[in-house]
Amino acid sequence: MTDPESYFTCHIFCCENQRPPGHERGCCKEKDATRLRNYLKARVKELGVPGVRVNSAGCLDRCELGPVMVIYPDGVWYHYRTLEDAEEILQRHIVEGGRVPRLMLQPGDQTPPVG
Structure with missing residues (x-):
C-alpha cells in the first residue's frame, strides 16, 4: 500500500x-x-501561496527561544520577533525555497540567534 x-x-x-x-x-x-x-496566515492567503497551511501549535518545547515556528516537511526551525522577520521567512523559505540563516535555530541552541 502506498501513502496518499x-x-x-x-x-x-x-x-x-x-x-x-x-x-x-x-x-x-x-x-x-x-x-x-x-x-x-493572512499573508499566505493574500499571496495565494498554494499548498501551504499556517497552524497554531501548543508548546514546541523551545520556550526560551520563542516565539518559534517549525516548517514541515523541511523540519526547519525559526525564531522570529517581528512582522519583518515573519515576512522574510515567508518570502525566502516558502516562496523562494531558500533559508533565513540569521533566524534559523539549531538543535542545541539555548538562546535566540542574534540578528
Whole structure:
C-alpha cells in the first residue's frame, strides 16, 4: 500500500503556548506569537501561496527561544520577533525555497540567534 498524496505540501507550525505569568522558561504567547501567526496566515492567503497551511501549535518545547515556528516537511526551525522577520521567512523559505540563516535555530541552541 502506498501513502496518499499530501493534502498540503507545507505546514508552518507557530507556537502560541501560554505559561503562567513569570514562568522561568517564558512562553511564545507573551512574546507576541499570536499576532505573528495571524500575520503569516493572512499573508499566505493574500499571496495565494498554494499548498501551504499556517497552524497554531501548543508548546514546541523551545520556550526560551520563542516565539518559534517549525516548517514541515523541511523540519526547519525559526525564531522570529517581528512582522519583518515573519515576512522574510515567508518570502525566502516558502516562496523562494531558500533559508533565513540569521533566524534559523539549531538543535542545541539555548538562546535566540542574534540578528
